[in-house]
Amino acid sequence: MNIAVYFDLPQGGASRTMEKLIELLGKNHNLTIFSGNDATITTQFRPLLDFYGLVIARRTQKKIAEEINKGDFDLV
Numbered sequence: 001m002n003i004a005v006y007f008d009l010p011q012g013g014a015s016r017t018m019e020k021l022i023e024l025l026g027k028n029h030n031l032t033i034f035s036g037n038d039a040t041i042t043t044q045f046r047p048l049l050d051f052y053g054l055v056i057a058r059r060t061q062k063k064i065a066e067e068i069n070k071g072d073f074d075l076v
Contacts, residue, residue, distance in 0.1 A: 006064060008036035010058075011056045027067045032071065052066040 005022055007067060009015040025031055068076055 001074045002032070002072060003029050004032050004034060004068045004071055004076045006034040006036070006068065006076070008061070032073070034068060036060050038062060 001059060003025060005018075005025070007015075007018050022031060022033060
């Protein structure tokens with residue numbers, strides 16, 4: 001089965017759980033992983049982080065959604 005997996009989780013338990021789920025699914029299925037998470041963005045300058053979340057991340061998510069829609073996936 002061709003499966004697309006999208007996740008945008010911060011580092012931590014939820015992200016590790018998703019990585020384990022991907023590992024297990026990958027044993028029996030073809031996976032394509034899409035992630036909008038940019039772990040390099042760490043700042044205490046709140047307006048810049050808000051701008052990223054509202055504008056740049058939104059564009060990234062839209063591009064990922066378009067790629068997923070174009071793909072031949074059995075499950076997303």
